Amino acid sequence: MNHVTDLQCVLCGTSYSVEEVAYSCPACGPLGVLEVHYDYEQVARQFSRESLLTNHDMTMWRYRALLPISYSLNIVPPLAIGGTPLYAVERLRVKLGMTHLWLKDDSRNPSASLKDRASIIAVMRAEGKTVACASTGNAASSLAVQAAAQGLPCYIFVPHNAPRAKIVQLLMCGATVFAVQGSYDDAFDLCIEACNAFGWYNRNTGYNPYLVEGKKTVGLEIAEQLNWEVPDSVLVPTGDGCIISGAYRGFEDLYRLGMIERIPRMIAVQAEGSPAIARALEGDGVVRQYPAQTVADGISVGLPRNGAMAVKHIRASGGYGVTVTDEQILSAEKELARQTGVFAEPSGAASYAGLLRLLDEGKIARDERVVLLVTGSGLKSIDAVIGTAGSVVPIEKGVEGMEMVSSIVRQGYT
Ligand SMILES: *Cc1c(COP(=O)(O)O)cnc(C)c1O
Ligand SMILES: [Zn+2]
Numbered sequence: 130m131n132h133v134t135d136l137q138c139v140l141c142g143t144s145y146s147v148e149e150v151a152y153s154c155p156a157c158g159p160l161g162v163l164e165v166h167y168d169y170e171q172v173a174r175q176f177s178r179e180s181l182l183t184n185h186d187m188t189m190w191r192y193r194a195l196l197p198i199s200y201s202l203n204i205v206p207p208l209a210i211g212g213t214p215l216y217a218v219e220r221l222r223v224k225l226g227m228t229h230l231w232l233k234d235d236s237r238n239p240s241a242s243l244k245d246r247a248s249i250i251a252v253m254r255a256e257g258k259t260v261a262c263a264s265t266g267n268a269a270s271s272l273a274v275q276a277a278a279q280g281l282p283c284y285i286f287v288p289h290n291a292p293r294a295k296i297v298q299l300l301m302c303g304a305t306v307f308a309v310q311g312s313y314d315d316a317f318d319l320c321i322e323a324c325n326a327f328g329w330y331n332r333n334t335g336y337n338p339y340l341v342e343g344k345k346t347v348g349l350e351i352a353e354q355l356n357w358e359v360p361d362s363v364l365v366p367t368g369d370g371c372i373i374s375g376a377y378r379g380f381e382d383l384y385r386l387g388m389i390e391r392i393p394r395m396i397a398v399q400a401e402g403s404p405a406i407a408r409a410l411e412g413d414g415v416v417r418q419y420p421a422q423t424v425a426d427g428i429s430v431g432l433p434r435n436g437a438m439a440v441k442h443i444r445a446s447g448g449y450g451v452t453v454t455d456e457q458i459l460s461a462e463k464e465l466a467r468q469t470g471v472f473a474e475p476s477g478a479a480s481y482a483g484l485l486r487l488l489d490e491g492k493i494a495r496d497e498r499v500v501l502l503v504t505g506s507g508l509k510s511i512d513a514v515i516g517t518a519g520s521v522v523p524i525e526k527g528v529e530g531m532e533m534v535s536s537i538v539r540q541g542y543t
Pocket of ligand 2: 138139140141142143149155156157452
């Protein structure tokens with residue numbers, strides 16, 4: 130993997146070689162997350178705007194010259210990950226009085242969330258070993274889906290109250306699921322211990338430095354889909370802070386390669402009940418633990434595992450954080466579905482809730498070029514919205530049914 134030069138700790142700044150460490154900084158522990166650095170001259174020999182013109186692979190593997198996978202390794206993921214649509218959401222854009230608005234729909238991945246972009250890197254780097262991770266749900270289901278596709282045993286640690294659909298997805302794919310009587314943070318620590326004890330490959334978010342590199346393909350895609358005219362702002366639902374760092378890293382790589390002229394503002398949208406990164410950005414930049422309590426399970430994180438890196442990247446981009454209430458998230462989820470047809474899970478719709486707040490406060494101008502990132506599918510979390518979705522109209526069958534339909538439609542019931 131000689132296009133990767135080194136791994137650098139976000140806390141103490143020490144650089145390590147790829148062979149030296151597998152996960153986080155040995156001096157700083159699990160929060161000493163390592164940033165992957167590349168030899169861009171070497172990358173540029175494989176990758177350019179021109180090389181993309183003749184590349185017909187529309188999955189994230191299109192960008193493999195920028196991924197931490199050895200160039201000499203001739204592997205192709207069995208599932209199609211990435212290459213998700215960037216919609217110009219006309220109805221919604223007009224309704225909001227905006228001039229440029231796009232929605233990047235990453236619910237359209239094999240496991241129905243953006244996490245697939247990271248899990249594939251873990252599965253490729255596991256080299257046949259058993260894989261494991263702690264997760265609020267989506268990281269786990271994406272790992273389980275891909276472990277199934279490649280025939281790897283898979284152990285999962287989730288908080289016992291993870292959404293049912295995500296747990297069923299794990300079980301269907303044959304993962305062993307440990308439902309921890311505790312929080313995501315408790316599951317995280319247990320998983321590290323178990324990986325150390327049994328030699329499993331650990332896909333824990335933040336702790337494993339290569340995952341952010343998979344997630345950066347979402348930034349690469351947005352830039353290419355906009356024909357290298359990057360947006361002004363990208364709104365990212367944020368929990369641990371890996372997706373937002375990933376998207377930033379994608380733009381940063383392109384900037385370093387001279388393929389784009391600037392890096393968009395990265396805006397972290399967090400739940401009011403899980404605000405650690407937003408609070409750090411408002412304050413001294415140090416990420417502290419907060420109690421995590423929100424309906425948006427995918428961004429419900431007490432101590433963000435990639436907090437330091439996320440704050441660094443958000444600040445470097447000129448971005449900031451914003452929080453939204455659960456009520457705002459659920460109402461945004463419903464409106465997004467009704468205006469665009471994209472049914473996001475609560476965490477996925479948080480980006481739209483954040484946009485509404487920022488437009489309201491005048492922090493985002495209506496003529497800005499804005500991309501909303503939708504990170505996961507609403508079908509994964511129906512319990513969250515079953516009470517607010519609306520209700521069905523019960524009718525009889527046959528003639529009687531038709532009479533009921535007629536009378537209800539004539540009354541103007543919608
Ligand atoms: C994981 C996840 C997020 C947050 O990503 P982080 O890297 O933890 O910030 C947002 N939305 C969904 C649907 C997720 O699964
Ligand atoms: Zn360190």
